[in-house]
Amino acid sequence: MNNFSKDNQAIIFGLGAVLLWSTVATAFSISLKYLSPTQLLLIANIVSLIFLIALLTMKGELKLFFSYAKQSWKASLFFGTINPFLYYLILLQAYKLLPAQEAQAINYTWAIMLSFMAVPLLKQRLKMADYIAAGACYFGVLYISTRGQIDTLAFTNITGVAFALFSTIIWAFYWLMNTKDTRPSLIGLTLNFAFSLPLIFLFAGITGELSHWNTGGLWGAVYIGLFEMGLSFVLWNKALKLTSHASRIANLIFLAPLLSIVWLSQFAGEPILTSTLVGLGCILVGLFIQNWAKRNKQ
Template sequence: MSKFSNNTQAMLFGLGAVLLWSTVATAFSISLKYFSPTQLLLVANIVSLIFLTTLIALKGETKQLISFAKQSWKSSLFFGAINPFLYYLILLQAYNMLPAQEAQAINYTWAIMLSFMAVPILKQRIKSADYIAAAACYFGVLYISTRGQIASLEFSNVTGVAFALLSTIIWALYWLLNTKDKRPSLIGLTLNFAFALPLITIFAGVTGELNHWNNDGLWGAIYIGLFEMGLSFVLWNRALKLTTNASQVANLIFLSPLLSIIWLSQFAGEPILRSTLIGLACILVGLFIQNWAKRKKQ
């Protein structure tokens, strides 16, 4: 790829990550027909850990990984408990209860949640654009959750929506706390998955989900572990390192939910709901306002 400029390479890597992320909702939807959320997370975590440790070995950083595992095991256990353990467990519960198109649309409001949670954690100030963006995003969530019946406030699945919104809080918290993490990004992520594995295994054992496996869900779980939790992170990280305009790469993320709905309708047999399209449009407008305000400030 040397014949391409760094910015062009960055856009290609970023686009690759976004394309992979756009297929994840479909993989979740199909895999959850055969696996419970806990079983799906356990297999995906193992696959992702194998991928990440192999990548570190190929880079010749195994000794560094072991060193950080000894030095920062408390941090690794703490971050691993948040992500992947708690975050994906709750997110997959949302996907298990809601149509995947609704769960993934609501999950995209995590960036708005991050702005508000940054006030007490990082002592940042809320701007007027953040309030406008939040209003647009959460109106979209309300529209999706009620299937367009806002006046009657008849929610399609209150528990599923609550899980989806809770996942945005956990994900935002993870990234805010991650700003204080001193470990190298790839090594830190690998250690998170390594220390989360016993937690997920114990949880699966306590809930009786180490028994009764349906092998039809295996390939979907492997796909999620390899691409959602592994390769996409590497591609996105590479894109951000190569680019001289991070916001340009970040804007690619707007493609993901739109592509995701198409894949869901084509491969998971999910009819596209009008309420999802309208609600998602509101969420994307909110995220655009937030990103535009940040770029203007910079």
Template sequence: MSKLSNNSQAMLFGLGAVLLWSTVATAFSLSLRHFSPTQLLLVANMVSLLFLVSLIVYKGEIKPLMTVAKQTWKSSLFFGAINPFLYYLILLQAYNTLPAQEAQAINYTWAIMLSFMAVPILKQRLKPADYLAAGACYFGVLYISTRGQIGSLEFSNASGVAFALFSTIIWALYWLLNTKDKRPSLIGITLNFAFALPLILIFAGVTGELTQWDNNGLWGAIYIGLFEMGLSFVLWNKAMKLTTNASQVANLIFLSPLLSIIWLSQFAGEPILNSTLIGLACILVGLFVQNVAKKTKQST
């Protein structure tokens, strides 16, 4: 199979993952009308774990899974506690307190947070482009969180913005630590979900969220577990393995927040706010600047 053929397939797999990710904010918004963040995470985690284990069985890797689980149970518990347990619990709380369009836009600044956290963790150095990108992104966050009233500095929902920003710290931390993770990617993410499940169950039990359920939220939680936490991971991994130009595939991610706002307005009934569009534009400009700087560095 030619390189062109492989790249074409990679773009299709990447586009499939991005399209699935673009629907997640809508699924979060609709599901959280019926489930608490903890309940949504519990069901989605179980569905995702079932999907991932089925994939492991299909690939004939159940024995390696068990072997790695015995050898790395401490690190699997550690990574599972960060993601999916802590990350999604905080992210879903942001979606539960903010309009979904605002929560998802702020969440996209995790790449900027990753650059700054890489300084103490990976001993990397920041470039002028990183500061420029951060300025654009966090100006966008400020614009979104104040609904365009930057001069007043009155946040529409300060706690929701704090949850959304904190989720970017957790996600960036997870990926920075993940660079030192020696487990195979599919087995590693499967073990993360497996070891996170008892943590979520214990938390749900302590907070009294195992007793009352609204079945109307079930299908949304299943969708999130299957597509956001499961299939999209497989599609994206496949795309990155097939491509000879990772940056080209990675650029597809810029489509996701724009499509997400369309789905939110059409299916979740959220009116598109001008402040979200302007703030999101600033965030995307910042991410674009960072992306261009990375390409330039890699080519020199």
């Protein structure tokens, strides 16, 4: 009965994280109408760092945080440069150039990218299911990118698509390198945000984005920092610790892009494109095939 109760709690925490993640594309879309990607990232990073440090303080792990900051500053700088600095700058640029529904759908192919990058980096082997999954996912990307005009390959915004695809490479690389990270997860994440903050400030200063702020996107940036970069991680981590079947929790992530499209149409004023629904369907099928193959292997 206790295990049953823990699994139920895990699903609730997991659904909470997925619900928060599903709103992020809408927050990106609204905030980027007022702020540049760099400005949005700067505010979100500060808010997330404050939240994470407060959480460490509540858990009594602040001294441990400073200890790891001294002994693992190279790793913290390395991971912080990748995420959140590079990853979010690139991802937000994609959201700036593309409709949010397209950018977020393409970004979900990062799991397929991770499988292929694991071959040279972790010496893993690809299975036939990986190739089938990749075919389905990248056909979906092509369909979304051309708004269904795949016969003419008339991309609506090839630069935006390139940024979205590049973000999947950065994110996959981050998670592959994360397998070698010996820092505690919450402390490591907080250190990433702490070491990325000076980089974002420096980049914003060089590009002249520390002035001419539009406060219209401020609350959206605060929301992103607090919920997408902060609380969602805590909820998801809690769900994974409580569950006896990690695959059940992992499968909840399939709800996020579907809910995201609903929020975008309702709150960001984005009409739902048929090409996005078809392409996203292909991507979700590909991800399902990949997860199914992994579960059978295990």
